[in-house]
Amino acid sequence: MKRSIIKEKSYLFALRIITLSRWLRGQREFEIGGQVLRAGTSIGANVEEALAGVSRRDFVVKMAVASKEARETNYWLRLLRDSNIVPTARMSPLLDESLELIKNSHREDRAAEIMRKLRTFLKVLPIFS
Numbered sequence: 001m002k003r004s005i006i007k008e009k010s011y012l013f014a015l016r017i018i019t020l021s022r023w024l025r026g027q028r029e030f031e032i033g034g035q036v037l038r039a040g041t042s043i044g045a046n047v048e049e050a051l052a053g054v055s056r057r058d059f060v061v062k063m064a065v066a067s068k069e070a071r072e073t074n075y076w077l078r079l080l081r082d083s084n085i086v087p088t089a090r091m092s093p094l095l096d097e098s099l100e101l102i103k104n105s106h107r108e109d110r111a112a113e114i115m116r117k118l119r120t121f122l123k124v125l126p127i128f129s
Contacts (some may be wrong), residue, residue: 005104006047006101006104007047010043010044010066010105013040016097017037017041018037018041020040021037036073036077039073042065046063046065047105049062063105070101077091
């Protein structure tokens, strides 16, 4: 089976988000901790679903959802940093990871769409002998 870098990275990111969420609960920041937990762990869940998709379209849709969840997670992480709930030094690595996941999920989604268009184009090309 082919190794999926985004699958691995989103899983490790989710583990770090869980750790952050536990810390936030200890700080009595329940609401925002729950928001970042839901969004941050959803990225990997959608990547997993995309990789198990029954069609190319299913893959593209799930990767688009993963990209949106990564953006939402980045939003909550910025709020945590800018409101001084979590020290900037602790947030910087998570923010960097969330940006990388945004780029990678969008890249995977875009690559699948390009391949679909290319296959459609090749079907209509006349064959020259």
